[in-house]
Amino acid sequence: MQITFYGAAREVTGSMHLVKTESDGILLDCGMFQGRRKETEQKNRDFPFNTDSITNLVLSHAHIDHSGRIPLLTKNNYTGRVLCTRPTVDACGYLLPDSAHIQESDANYLNYKTARSVLRSGYGNNNNAPNKKNRENVISANLKIEGNKLNTENIQKVIRENNLEYISPLYTSDDAIQALASFDGYPYRVPVEIGRGITCTFYEAGHILGSAVSIIKIKEKGRKFTVCYTGDIGRYDKPIIKNPNSSFAEEDRNVDLLIMESTYGNRVHEPIGDLMPRLKEVINDTVKRGGVIIIPSFAYGRTQELLYVLHELYDKGETPKLPVYVDSPLAANITKVFGEHPEVYSRETIDTFLSKGENPFSFDQVNFTSSVDESMALMRDTRPHIVITASGMCEAGRVLHHLRYRIHNPKNTILIVGFMAENTLGRRIQDQGLEYEQSGRKGEPPLLKFLNKEYPLKAHVVKLGGFSAHGDKNEMIRFVKESGLKIKKIAVVHGEEEQALSFAGLLKEKGYSAFAPEQGDTLKFN
Secondary structure, eight states: EEEEEESSSSSSSOOEEEEEEESEEEOOOOOOOOOOOHHHHHHEEEESSOOGGOOEEEOOEEEEEEEHHHHHHTTTOOEEEEEEEHHHHHHHHHHHHHHHHHHHHHHHHHHHHHHHHHHHHHTTOOSSOOOOOHHHHHHHHHHTTTTEEEEEHHHHHHHHHHOOOOOOOOSOOOOOOHHHTTTTEOOOOOEEEEETEEEEEEOOOOTTTOOOEEEEEEETTEEEEEEOOOOSOOOSSOOBBBOOOOOOOOOOOOEEEEEETTTTTOOOOOOOOHHHHHHHHHHHHHHHHTTOOOOOOTTTHHHHHHHHHHHHHHTTTTOOOEEEEOOOOOHHHHHHHHHGGGGBBBBHHHHGGGGTOOTOOTTTTTEEEHHHHHHHHHHOOOSSSSEEESSSSSSSTHHHHHHHHHHTTTTTTEOOSSSOTSSSSSHEEEEEEHHHHHSSSSOOOOEETTEEEEOOSSSSEEEOOOOOOSSSSSHHHHHHTTTOOOESSSEESOOOHHHHHHHHHHHHHHOOEEEOOOOEEEOOOO
């Protein structure tokens, strides 16, 4: 038996590890690499193994950095099953088609830019060419239909005739829908056969609705091996879902290899208890300035946590009851998924809301915007309000347009409530904005380029670390200690190199045998 670490090895995205026996290949997650397009494009397109050699796939949870390449896998002759919890099946039903739609839109836009550039250059220095305005009208008529809708057929024709690179999405919406037919959902704590002599049992990971710690038990040549894959480990005592599991079945406790995340491997979060007072402070300060609060947020998990805490704040009357707009159709759909799975809620959630007949994610001030017209009208609204919008790292989606309207106004607040990966706009807003705040907002504000234009970052930037869905270094150590697992070796993954190496070092200090594999490393068990 051997394990190869193909993704999220000394980096955060692209989670994917392969457990290989003589008879089977079990893939642990199949996540998308995220970051600069040129750096991730080939990594996402190419699988470093024969896809038809994989027996089954175990999915820890629905986040795209763990699930995002599953449609590409099924598109490339994978015929096995995707095994996960039932909430994860329901969440992927929305997340994967949304991922496909984003890729299709991005590819179409990049192809449009290529075709437009070709047509512009075709005029050259031709003195008989129409003036600039007329040229643009001619080009637009060639490449667009029905107003601003792209004419993909003409765009493809221009690119083909000029022997230029045509960009295709990793997978289409149809591919995503087809992939969903491979999903099977199971409850926690029920062993499932996933290969010859191989079983998988899910336990609560506390990271997100449906997230799971997977116990993989293998019998091979008269020997028994156990691999525990944490996926992403959540925080303790957070709203909505239960804590990371600390009561594994006795037969699942002897672990040959623990594969665990390290997103915050050398950091400590703000206490959970500080979330509500800190959010209260941000709301009240922004209201005093007469501003708007923009919250870039993941549609899955973070949005629902924000709604939960805002609901509590409003019920207690500790802030003005500003209108709250969830400007993300995906987030609206995912919120429905949360509402459909109360069986995984924490005791606190049941006592705070369900026992009173209340929906944690629905209150009078919440509005879900669906159409683009509604979203555009919201951007022009200058009255104080809160906008929760995708994407969480500000790389795409409606958040870019909200930022375009709000980023240059010092009345407004950009509230960072989650992890921002390197090389993302969200990370630049976070780092440069906080640095500007720490300087007392002296001098010229930072300039940030997005949507082909530079904008001064005059809006206030605030970071609330307590909202993180990932445990910090102390909480991850707590999981290892309280789990009761008897662990022989720990592979530290899903962390930027500094975080992974630091956390591996911390585990060694605590007496564990730990290492941080690099991409492509293989660990063999005899």
